[in-house]
Amino acid sequence: MGASTSEAVSSRQASLGGVYAALLLQVMISAGTYLAGKRAMEELPPVTVVLWRFLLSATIFCLLLAFTPGPKLPPRSEWRRVLMLGLLAGPINQMLFFYGLSHSTAAHAALLYALTPLGVYLLSLARGHERASSRSTLGILTALAGVVVLLLGRGLASARGSLLGDLLILAAVSAWVVYTTEGKPFAAAYGPVRSTSWSMVAAALLLVPVTPFALAPTRTLSASSPALASIAYLAVLTSVVAYLIWYYALTKVSASRVAIFSNLQPAMTALAAWLVLGESLHWELAVGGGLVLAGVRLTQSAPPLAGPVPVEES
Template sequence: MHASSSEAVSPRQASLGPVYAALLVQVLINTGTYLAGKRAMEELPPVTVVLWRFLLCAFVFCLLLLFTPGPKLPPRSAWRHVLMLGLLAGPINQMLFFYGLSQSTAAHAALLYALTPLGVYLVSLARGHELPSLRATLGILTALAGVVVLLLGRGLASARGSLVGDLLILAAVSAWVVYTTEGKPFAAAHGPVRSTAWSMIAAAVLLLPVTPFALAPGRTFSASLPALGSIAYLAVLTSVVAYLIWYWALSKVPASRVAVFSNLQPATTALAAWVLLGESLHWGLALGGGLVIAGVRLTQSAPLGPVTPRALEESGGEAPVLEASLVQGASRGSGQARR
């Protein structure tokens, strides 16, 4: 793990300009995710948007698997894990996210998803994979203070609907934290492209029972072109292209450098929502957002603690690799949600 990171920044390699350019594209794609979700739900229910997104995403990943060398189906021993990841990524995370987004704002959603690295860090502490540090603790407290400011910045009375939406999004973030921590060892074993394809296809399969009630093909195909384009954006650009760019970049440079780009997302989303959706830039958003981003960066910069006996026991003697994957998952999580 460490060897690959050092190789990624070796001066003997070609310029990293294309990598950083691709990461900027990824940030812009994820910025549009929240805006596309809001636009699609102006004409369609959240469950319909989620269902079409995963059906189209699964179709694209099926085509991708056909042209990817190696096994097309997960091994029999991994099916339960794949279904669990699909449940977390699809029905749980995305239903909570889209219903929350329908009652909140795109800027709030982007900021709350910036808490994902903190959640992954806390899970790794609970499992004994890391030891607590003062820097990480200060980061967590700073980010939590930012969430409080973000939720209450406009007052409980005027933000009641937004508060409910924000709480649903926080629940979605919790599901994404579990997906990240549980999915990292699986991705390390089977590769990020194949493991992501399997989990996204599983998510679509798990959503099939609601198809007769939520697919609404007549209503969907009678929607406007911007609404249909938003669904296509969510399915192809957010769920496939942005994810592949992210992991390609991580194969070229250390996760800490990639994570810096993810911290641009809340600011770019807030600005885009202000320009395109007319969302206000109130003081609570500015102060709370600044605290959240500062807390995330402070936690991400905390040094790894020594390997504990518990970590060695749980990881079968490979705790350093598992620790590194969890920390990288924390850095990646704030830029992948989608989702």
């Protein structure tokens, strides 16, 4: 009996290796989102950047749906949930995030987004999606402490961002917490491709009313190549690849275990700045990064917090 249990645990860990590798890729993509967003907004208003991002990504998702076996549209009973997830992902989360980022700093945004795992964990507990675990709680708080240490070393204390900008980013984080928590059962029921595609197309449709006022095609097409490349990065890598990975992971493990990986983003950004921009490395990276890794490890090694959500056959 003991051997079979050990083998089952080892088999589960091995099967989750691909999930964690995918989440690391998602972290690397997301780490560049702050930089791409800041660069695009040097030449274009936040609403224009967000609009182009979702219109382009929605086009890609429509193509994915066209070549994905199964239903192309969500069941009528799910339209309200699809619109809710689209509203959280697009008009609320991204509009608030980009407007907040335009008034704040990338360091402040990274710190506030580090609250995501704690928010997802608490909301999952409140909704009955997960059970309380002292190891998960300790892991989340340890990772959050690591992010604080890391960002203090990168000048968080001296980085000035307006209170309005930080409040807008905090509201965006809250929307992302709800999107992650409520998106898990939806992704488990319909699969990562369909669930992500439906919610992101819904996000683009909800942004259509502002298109005549914010699309600014002439101004956008006359922007510099780095600005256009930043929009392409946001549309293809962040909104398609990273979102698909996020929902894929949500079908495999609990929402809090997925969310904890977002705390690796500041460390990944610091390493990228060292490799690409030649910034120096400080002791805070080793200490903060170590705490984040320890927190992620603690959270992932906690006992399962929720049973699997049954997948609907389509």
